[in-house]
Amino acid sequence: GDSVTQMEGPVTLSEEAFLTINCTYTATGYPSLFWYVQYPGEGLQLLLKATKADDKGSNKGFEATYRKETTSFHLEKGSVQVSDSAVYFCALSKGGSEKLVFGKGTKLTVNP
Amino acid sequence: DGGITQSPKYLFRKEGQNVTLSCEQNLNHDAMYWYRQDPGQGLRLIYYSQIVNDFQKGDIAEGYSVSREKKESFPLTVTSAQKNPTAFYLCASSSRYLGQDTEAFFGQGTRLTVV
Numbered sequence: 001g002d003s004v005t006q007m008e009g010p011v012t013l014s015e016e017a018f019l020t021i022n023c024t025y026t027a028t029g030y031p032s033l034f035w036y037v038q039y040p041g042e043g044l045q046l047l048l049k050a051t052k053a054d055d056k057g058s059n060k061g062f063e064a065t066y067r068k069e070t071t072s073f074h075l076e077k078g079s080v081q082v083s084d085s086a087v088y089f090c091a092l093s094k095g096g097s098e099k100l101v102f103g104k105g106t107k108l109t110v111n112p
Numbered sequence: 113d114g115g116i117t118q119s120p121k122y123l124f125r126k127e128g129q130n131v132t133l134s135c136e137q138n139l140n141h142d143a144m145y146w147y148r149q150d151p152g153q154g155l156r157l158i159y160y161s162q163i164v165n166d167f168q169k170g171d172i173a174e175g176y177s178v179s180r181e182k183k184e185s186f187p188l189t190v191t192s193a194q195k196n197p198t199a200f201y202l203c204a205s206s207s208r209y210l211g212q213d214t215e216a217f218f219g220q221g222t223r224l225t226v227v
Contacts (some may be wrong), residue, residue: 036218089155
């Protein structure tokens with residue numbers, strides 16, 4: 001079945017450091033890919049998405065590029081802030097599917 | 113403001129009790145979902161509904177039940193048959209069946225603890 005694999009956490013960075021969270025997927029067909037973010041004690045919010053190969057999703061300084069050849073959708077940010085501390089989930093969905101398939105999440109802590 | 117409201121935020125259940133988690137949305141979305149979140153396991157789908165009076169089991173439906181009598185409401189009952197109910201429960205909705213370009217909107221979650 002379809003699946004998403006994220007890098008194991010937790011990840012701890014200093015403010016202004018560069019962030020990469022790896023995400024790879026296994027799926028038949030042409031899924032859409034998403035990054036969701038969950039701040040402490042809250043639900044998930046969509047951070048960015050890409051719906052076809054080579055698309056780049058971006059939001060709030062975060063970026064991710066849909067790479068079909070490597071089945072990857074790595075999340076990057078050039079300079080993290082303390083307020084970026086959260087759990088980040090990579091996910092996929094396909095046309096006609098009833099659900100999002102999530103990775104296990106990666107907890108990011110940014111220290112001042 | 114449009115959104116999804118889950119209540120209560122915290123819920124405590126005694127052994128052998130059924131409890132119901134509320135989920136209401138005013139986004140006029142057709143589809144609604146219940147996910148369970150456990151530490152280190154990501155989110156797993158419990159039930160989903162595409163339309164009023166219709167719902168389907170997800171990956172971990174055993175011990176849970178739902179109803180969809182109104183478009184805006186999708187309550188989840190955690191029954192005594194669910195052997196390990198302590199978890200964080202998230203309700204979500206989308207304008208239509210999840211597909212290539214459909215965003216899911218999530219509520220704030222309910223943390224259920226068995227005492």
